[in-house]
Amino acid sequence: MYGRPQPPSKALYIKKRGFPMEEQKDCSEIRSEQMEESTGKSRFTSLPLECVTEIISRTSPPDASRMSVVSTDLRFAADSDAVWEGFLPKDFQSIIAGAAGSSRAEVQSKKELYLRLSDEPILIEGGLKSFSIEKRSGKKCYMIAARALTIEWGDTPMYWKWISLPQSRFKEVAELISVCWFEIRGRINTCLLCLKTNYAAYLVFNSTTETYGFEYHPVEVSIGIIGGRISTQSVYLNPSKTQTRRFPVVPRRIGRFNRGLTQLMGLQASVPAGGNCQHPKKREDGWLEIELGEFFNEGGDEELEMSVLEVKAGNWKCGLIIQGIEIRPKDRA
Numbered sequence: 001m002y003g004r005p006q007p008p009s010k011a012l013y014i015k016k017r018g019f020p021m022e023e024q025k026d027c028s029e030i031r032s033e034q035m036e037e038s039t040g041k042s043r044f045t046s047l048p049l050e051c052v053t054e055i056i057s058r059t060s061p062p063d064a065s066r067m068s069v070v071s072t073d074l075r076f077a078a079d080s081d082a083v084w085e086g087f088l089p090k091d092f093q094s095i096i097a098g099a100a101g102s103s104r105a106e107v108q109s110k111k112e113l114y115l116r117l118s119d120e121p122i123l124i125e126g127g128l129k130s131f132s133i134e135k136r137s138g139k140k141c142y143m144i145a146a147r148a149l150t151i152e153w154g155d156t157p158m159y160w161k162w163i164s165l166p167q168s169r170f171k172e173v174a175e176l177i178s179v180c181w182f183e184i185r186g187r188i189n190t191c192l193l194c195l196k197t198n199y200a201a202y203l204v205f206n207s208t209t210e211t212y213g214f215e216y217h218p219v220e221v222s223i224g225i226i227g228g229r230i231s232t233q234s235v236y237l238n239p240s241k242t243q244t245r246r247f248p249v250v251p252r253r254i255g256r257f258n259r260g261l262t263q264l265m266g267l268q269a270s271v272p273a274g275g276n277c278q279h280p281k282k283r284e285d286g287w288l289e290i291e292l293g294e295f296f297n298e299g300g301d302e303e304l305e306m307s308v309l310e311v312k313a314g315n316w317k318c319g320l321i322i323q324g325i326e327i328r329p330k331d332r333a
Contacts, residue, residue: 052077057086061114061138084110087138088117089194095131098124114138121169130169134329139194141328143204144186146174149325152183165321167286174322175208182219182310182317186325190225190304193297193327200330201306202289204323205280207239213317214238218277219310223293226303231293235278237320239288287323294330 047055056064056078064087068078077083088110089095100123107113118135121143128148132141151174153159161175176182184203193199201223214237224230280288292306306325310317 049077053080053082057083060136061087062136079109079111081110084114088114089133089138089140092117095124096122099131100124100127123169127171130324137329139197139329140192141326142188142192143169143324143326144188145170145172145324146322147172148186149174149322150183150185151322152181153179163321168323170323176318176320176322178316178318180314180316182308184308184322184325186306187226187303188327190297190300190302193304194329195297195299197329198294198296198332199327200294201292202326202328203237203292203308204283204287204289204326205237206287206321206323207237208319208321211238211319213315214310214320217310217313217315219308221290221292221306221308223295223304223306225295226305228302231295233278233293235290235292237280237290239280239282289326292325294332296332 052074056067056074059067061084064078064083068075092113107116114133115135117131117133118138121130121132121141123129124131125148128145130143130145133139134141147162147170151160154174157177159177159179161177162172163175164171165173186201203221218234218236220232221235222230222232278290280290283289292308295304304327306327
């Protein structure tokens with residue numbers, strides 16, 4: 001009755017050690033699992049370097065970056081040129097070869113090149129276009145400079161002015177002086193884009209203290225293959241989600257006087273922007289962007305056209321600064 005005390009049960013021991021009761025594992029079982037996990041790691045790292053490199057190259061850039069910090073054994077393979085060259089676009093060498101002088105900085109490895117291209121776009125085609133890659137996937141991104149866009153009245157100093165800004169990646173940007181017919185178009189060949197990839201196009205611009213005329217009328221934006229299906233929608237170019245209701249609309253006349261007359265005659269009232277129209281969003285580089293639409297690249301050699309139009313209202317508009325149109329991958333909703 002008062003014999004030798006019995007040792008605590010396995011369940012009580014596990015509970016005191018802080019292990020979940022439902023797992024029902026003793027220390028020997030846990031040690032066995034730890035040994036198996038360690039053995040698994042050693043088996044992987046004991047593979048020939050070529051095999052480890054091939055395995056990692058079939059993952060993704062984020063996965064390879066994580067593997068490089070797991071162990072010293074994996075770092076050499078995960079950071080190798082063989083892995084990161086596979087993440088770069090297949091034609092990256094020809095693209096870099098056409099880069100502008102200052103964009104052709106020397107890099108020590110393919111991983112460094114990958115990270116640089118994802119953080120610092122390079123100028124190509126004589127500085128009229130920039131190239132970068134999406135950091136997560138390595139897919140191609142382009143921006144078409146304002147100088148390479150078709151801007152209605154763009155070469156008429158009365159309506160548009162070409163200026164240089166230190167915050168722009170391009171040598172010149174287009175400043176809107178005053179127009180009532182606002183039309184911008186850009187094109188890119190689909191063979192430059194990644195296959196089987198959903199892309200979106202964005203007008204990259206900024207507003208000034210003199211920006212006027214976009215508050216109360218949306219603009220029409222579109223994207224599509226020339227001669228094919230075109231996707232069209234209406235968006236606002238004023239950053240605020242309010243618009244100014246004005247009336248009447250002054251007939252089109254040339255000159256700043258009539259633009260000022262429109263301001264004086266208009267009854268100003270801040271009201272919510274109607275419908276589901278988008279408004280510009282602030283980018284990390286300080287510019288604004290508005291999406292023009294999406295396009296899934298099936299392949300082929302076709303011209304993709306993007307446009308921004310406001311030609312119906314007849315009111316004068318001024319004050320925007322256009323840097324370009326960017327085309328980059330976008331996840332499908």
